[in-house]
Amino acid sequence: MNQIKRYLPLICILLLASSCDHRPSLAERILRKAEALVEQHPDSALALLDSIQNPLDLAKEQRYQYILLQVQAKDKNYEDIASDTLIFKAKKYYSETGDLHKAALSSLYSGRVLQAQKKYEQAMTACLDAENYSGQIQNDNLNGLIQSSIGKVYYDQLLKNEAISRFKLASEYFHRSENYRNEIVSFNQIGNCFLIQGENDSAFVYYRKGLLLADQYRLVNEQADIRQSIGVAYRQIGDLHQAKVSFKEALGFPVDSLEQARLYYNLAQVFNKGDQPDSARYYLEQSLDRLPEKNDNHLAANIYKIWSLIEEKDKAYPAALAHHKLYSKYLASILDENKSKAVLEIQGKYDFQLLQNHNEQLRNDRQRISLIALLLLLFIIILFLFFSRWSMQNKKELLEAEQKIYQLKELARSFNEKESSFRSILLKHFGILKKVALLEGYLREEEKKKAQHFIGKFNEIVYGQENPDWGTLYRLMNDSHDGIFDRLKEKFPQLDEPEFRICCLSYAEFSNTEIAILLNYHVNSIQMKKSIIRKKIGVKSFGNIRDFLDETIKNDYI
Numbered sequence: 179m180n181q182i183k184r185y186l187p188l189i190c191i192l193l194l195a196s197s198c199d200h201r202p203s204l205a206e207r208i209l210r211k212a213e214a215l216v217e218q219h220p221d222s223a224l225a226l227l228d229s230i231q232n233p234l235d236l237a238k239e240q241r242y243q244y245i246l247l248q249v250q251a252k253d254k255n256y257e258d259i260a261s262d263t264l265i266f267k268a269k270k271y272y273s274e275t276g277d278l279h280k281a282a283l284s285s286l287y288s289g290r291v292l293q294a295q296k297k298y299e300q301a302m303t304a305c306l307d308a309e310n311y312s313g314q315i316q317n318d319n320l321n322g323l324i325q326s327s328i329g330k331v332y333y334d335q336l337l338k339n340e341a342i343s344r345f346k347l348a349s350e351y352f353h354r355s356e357n358y359r360n361e362i363v364s365f366n367q368i369g370n371c372f373l374i375q376g377e378n379d380s381a382f383v384y385y386r387k388g389l390l391l392a393d394q395y396r397l398v399n400e401q402a403d404i405r406q407s408i409g410v411a412y413r414q415i416g417d418l419h420q421a422k423v424s425f426k427e428a429l430g431f432p433v434d435s436l437e438q439a440r441l442y443y444n445l446a447q448v449f450n451k452g453d454q455p456d457s458a459r460y461y462l463e464q465s466l467d468r469l470p471e472k473n474d475n476h477l478a479a480n481i482y483k484i485w486s487l488i489e490e491k492d493k494a495y496p497a498a499l500a501h502h503k504l505y506s507k508y509l510a511s512i513l514d515e516n517k518s519k520a521v522l523e524i525q526g527k528y529d530f531q532l533l534q535n536h537n538e539q540l541r542n543d544r545q546r547i548s549l550i551a552l553l554l555l556l557f558i559i560i561l562f563l564f565f566s567r568w569s570m571q572n573k574k575e576l577l578e579a580e581q582k583i584y585q586l587k588e589l590a591r592s593f594n595e596k597e598s599s600f601r602s603i604l605l606k607h608f609g610i611l612k613k614v615a616l617l618e619g620y621l622r623e624e625e626k627k628k629a630q631h632f633i634g635k636f637n638e639i640v641y642g643q644e645n646p647d648w649g650t651l652y653r654l655m656n657d658s659h660d661g662i663f664d665r666l667k668e669k670f671p672q673l674d675e676p677e678f679r680i681c682c683l684s685y686a687e688f689s690n691t692e693i694a695i696l697l698n699y700h701v702n703s704i705q706m707k708k709s710i711i712r713k714k715i716g717v718k719s720f721g722n723i724r725d726f727l728d729e730t731i732k733n734d735y736i
Contacts, residue, residue, distance in 0.1 A: 205230055205240055212247050220254035223247065242268040246280060249287045259287075260294035269304070279320070282311035286324050293331055302331050322351030322360055329367060338371045345371070362388040362400045366407050373411050381411055402431040406441060413448050421448045436477075439468040443481055455488050479508035652682075665731045670715050677711050680704065684723045 208226050216223040227233070233244045245268045252259050269284040289304035305328045312320045329344030349364035365388035372381035385408050392400040409424030425445045429438065446461035462485050469478055482505035489498035656663045663682055667673075673681065676697065683693045690704045697704075712719065717726045 205236055209240060209243050209247065212251070213243075216247055216250050216254065220251040223251040224255060227251065238271070242271045242284075243280075246272075246284050246287065249291065250283070253287065253290055258294065259291050262291050265291055269307075278311050278315045279317065282308045282315070282317075282320055282324070285311060286320075286327055289327055289331070293327070293334065296334075298331055298335050302328070305331060318351045318355035319357050319360075322348045322355060322357065322364075325351060326360070326364060326367070329364075333367070333371065338375050342368055342371045358391055358395050359397055359400055362392050362397065362404060365391070366404055369407060369411070373414065378411070378415055382408070385411065398431050399433060399437075402428040402433045402437060402441070406444065409444060409448075413444070413451065418448050418452045435468040436474060439465045439474070439477060442468065443477060443484075446481075446484065450484060450488060455492060458488055459485070475508050475511045479505055479512065482508065662727070662731055666727065669731060672714050673711065677707060677714070680707055681711060681715075681723060681727070684708070685727055687724065 208230055212223040212226045215226065227244060227248050230236070230244065234241060236244060245262075245264045249259055249262045249265045252262065265284060265288050269281070269288045272281040272284050275281075285304050285308035289301045289308065292298075292301035292304055305324060308324045309321075309328070312324055325344045325348035329341045329348060332338075332341035332344060345364045345368045349361050349368070352358070352361035352364060365384045369381040369384040369388070372378070372384065385404060388400070388404045389408070391397075392404050405424045405428035409421045409428065412418070412421035412424060422445065425441055425448065429441050433441075442461045442465035446458045446465065449455075449457035449461060462481055465481055466478070469481075482501045486498045486501035486505055489495070489501060652663065662685070666681060666685075667678060670681075679697060680693060683696065688696070690701050690708075693699070694701045694704050699707075708723065709719075711717070711723065712721060715723075715726070715730075717723060
């Protein structure tokens with residue numbers, strides 16, 4: 179019995195645990211690796227994430243981690259994230275679960291997605307949410323990313339002073355966290371803001387800060403990027419020579435083919451601006467040669483647009499028309515790409531909702547089955563407890579009946595036909611000898627096995643046949659004790675009939691067990707009633723009732 183109670187919580191826990199989702203450990207390992215790579219190698223992180231089949235079928239925690247990592251990796255890899263709106267669900271999930279770091283990250287990238295959608299007010303709200311979360315965990319690198327994102331939102335809204343302030347904060351955070359790549363990016367962004375405002379000297383101060391840092395730590399991509407920014411700045415202010423020098427220096431670093439294509443395109447613009455169409459065509463061809471490895475419709479459209487203008491300027495109209503058609507083709511590709519992304523986003527959201535509903539239904543079914551099993555188990559346990567208690571109660575009653583039979587035998591032995599004491603008179607009147615003889619006939623082992631039958635037979639014999647006439651008994655008791663019981667009744671009228679009988683039997687020196695047999699009470703009930711009697715007649719706790727009656731009633735009589 180006790181063992182079942184001990185193991186019941188364990189059984190319940192096992193049943194509930196069976197309803198939980200357990201995802202393969204492979205997905206967990208992939209997500210951990212992607213998380214470690216996303217900051218420095220976002221392309222590798224994306225490749226890892228793409229290896230997870232049916233990512234929306236993952237457990238809730240892993241699913242939202244996948245969504246967050248995918249948006250992070252795509253953004254750092256300069257891919258379009260405008261359609262990645264599932265990040266909003268991840269933001270809500272992490273906000274509710276209280277994971278401050280991921281709540282800050284998901285808020286940050288929610289802002290980046292909204293910014294890509296040109297929803298600047300909502301983007302700013304999301305970034306400020308991220309700032310609030312990150313302020314509670316004191317992560318310098320994360321704070322830098324958030325400040326940088328807020329600066330970009332201001333930049334897109336042409337609020338350059340506010341943007342500069344945020345980019346400066348970001349550079350300080352990145353410097354403290356020793357994230358020199360992002361510090362260089364912040365200096366580059368500050369330089370761009372000053373350049374747009376016409377503050378060229380301030381712009382070059384920050385470009386050179388970034389250049390110095392990139393060269394110091396030999397960060398190849400940043401060395402090329404900052405030189406490209408400086409080249410654009412020189413081209414904008416009309417210093418075409420320095421622009422060429424900066425772009426050619428940038429080409430000296432081993433950057434990817436797309437970055438090379440952009441550098442050649444920038445050089446083509448410089449030569450076109452300097453009225454050198456042949457050189458401009460050469461660099462446009464170089465730019466196109468590097469595009470196939472990683473196609474960029476926007477860059478291709480710009481290349482053919484400027485090429486068409488060069489041909490038109492030289493009055494080579496057929497060539498200008500051909501390039502303009504290619505320009506239009508890439509523009510159409512950009513539109514189709516945007517439409518496809520929109521369709522895919524809608525389909526993704528629809529599939530995600532379907533999958534969520536399906537998973538929710540499966541969870542509900544599992545929980546329902548677990549609940550039914552648990553209720554069934556509880557019912558079986560309750561039924562077992564009920565029958566166990568019934569059996570114990572039956573055994574207890576049987577034991578009590580056997581004890582009463584033993585006590586009846588003892589009463590029979592103490593009976594003396596010749597004595598005229600109250601005890602002997604009562605035993606004779608109760609028919610104690612006859613009842614003991616009858617009970618012994620039912621005391622065979624086969625009857626004792628049927629406990630309820632035996633207990634019923636005991637009660638029938640002891641209390642159902644020839645019950646003592648208490649009126650007659652009272653007269654006999656009173657006469658044999660010089661009217662003491664009349665005086666008892668007169669002195670203590672507050673005693674009810676059962677209490678009065680207990681006083682009489684106690685005075686005749688019957689034990690609690692014997693009184694219980696004669697009056698058909700449990701022994702515990704006799705003890706409780708005696709406590710009540712003591713209070714009513716003024717006997718001290720656990721005092722002897724017979725001695726009290728002798729002292730009180732006899733003394734009054736004398």
